[in-house]
């Protein structure tokens with residue numbers, strides 16, 4: 001699967017977002033090393049703090065299903081009723097969740113402006129000197 005195709009999966013996931021407060025919809029498509037895609041969307045909450053980002057929804061679905069080996073994630077974000085026109089980078093909490101399950105030098109984060117420009121970062125570029133299981137000897 002190409003990065004563009006994975007971004008299209010993130011676009012599809014975006015349509016499932018529950019965003020009555022920010023009206024900013026995010027979708028994520030997480031590709032396992034075996035080639036399976038897990039989708040996620042942001043799910044907001046009236047108390048704001050419990051809001052779950054699209055990336056974490058995708059990871060938590062996959063981990064629940066027993067997945068532990070991940071290759072890439074694509075993220076698409078835009079206000080409700082609009083198509084993505086800017087890259088939507090993962091928040092710090094989601095980067096930390098990725099750090100739990102992914103290698104910082106090989107796991108890739110795919111962003112796109114929806115207009116043909118696709119960026120491909122290593123997790124370690126977006127979370128330098130990240131704290132992970134290895135710091136605890138795991």
Ligand code: THU
Nearest residue numbers: 022024026042053054089090091
């Ligand atoms: N959001 C995500 O789902 N992923 C990101 O990477 C950035 C932010 C969501 C959280 C909230 O529902 C909305 O976007 C506005 O912050």
